[in-house]
Amino acid sequence: MELGRATQDRHHAWRTPVLATTAEDGLPQARTVVLREADANTAHLRFYTDGRSAKVSQLSDRPDAVLVFWSKRLNWQLRVRVSVTALTTGPLVESVWARVRQSAAAGDYLSHLAPGTALSAATPTEVRSIAAQPTEPRRHHVGVLDAQVQEMDWLELARGGHRRARLSADTWEWLTP
Numbered sequence: 001m002e003l004g005r006a007t008q009d010r011h012h013a014w015r016t017p018v019l020a021t022t023a024e025d026g027l028p029q030a031r032t033v034v035l036r037e038a039d040a041n042t043a044h045l046r047f048y049t050d051g052r053s054a055k056v057s058q059l060s061d062r063p064d065a066v067l068v069f070w071s072k073r074l075n076w077q078l079r080v081r082v083s084v085t086a087l088t089t090g091p092l093v094e095s096v097w098a099r100v101r102q103s104a105a106a107g108d109y110l111s112h113l114a115p116g117t118a119l120s121a122a123t124p125t126e127v128r129s130i131a132a133q134p135t136e137p138r139r140h141h142v143g144v145l146d147a148q149v150q151e152m153d154w155l156e157l158a159r160g161g162h163r164r165a166r167l168s169a170d171t172w173e174w175l176t177p
């Protein structure tokens with residue numbers, strides 16, 4: 001499965017899809033995320049994030065979301081309708097942190113400030129403590145987005161003719177591109 005390959009291959013274009021959600025004001029929001037895990041058997045995709053980020057509260061309110069993948073090499077677009085469970089505590093989150101904390105990305109999950117906080121909102125104490133890189137253990141803010149795939153819309157662009165198909169758990173059909 002191509003999505004599985006994208007989790008292994010850092011250069012795979014499908015490693016960085018766009019995740020679209022609905023914000024609290026009812027308007028759409030979208031951002032790039034890294035595909036970390038793909039399980040073809042259970043039709044689950046996983047992403048790591050900061051548990052305090054806007055997308056986590058958006059998905060907790062409205063779990064329906066869309067992922068858009070595009071690969072220039074394959075000339076494939078994949079639009080995936082998902083239902084997302086946003087986890088900020090529990091064994092899965094801790095097991096992800098156990099892996100992430102060994103990596104260069106660990107610092108991303110240890111910031112005192114939530115993503116999107118205006119930098120002018122940081123108090124002088126917070127700014128000093130960020131600059132001083134304190135050595136005491138800090139609380140991590142890892143969040144896991146666990147996406148259950150509902151339906152996929154696959155589009156292939158080709159000189160000889162485009163192809164498009166709709167796929168769900170046990171059905172698929174060709175569509176007019």
Ligand SMILES: Cc1cc2nc3c(=O)[nH]c(=O)nc-3n(C[C@H](O)[C@H](O)[C@H](O)COP(=O)(O)O)c2cc1C
Nearest residue numbers: 016031032033034048049050053054055056115116
């Ligand atoms: C290439 C790329 C990869 C990214 N990967 C992630 C990711 O895996 N998780 C994440 O939370 N944010 C990731 N980001 C940052 C998000 O796009 C976004 O800016 C941030 O998560 C805040 O989004 P939000 O305010 O909608 O929650 C990535 C950005 C880029 C450009």
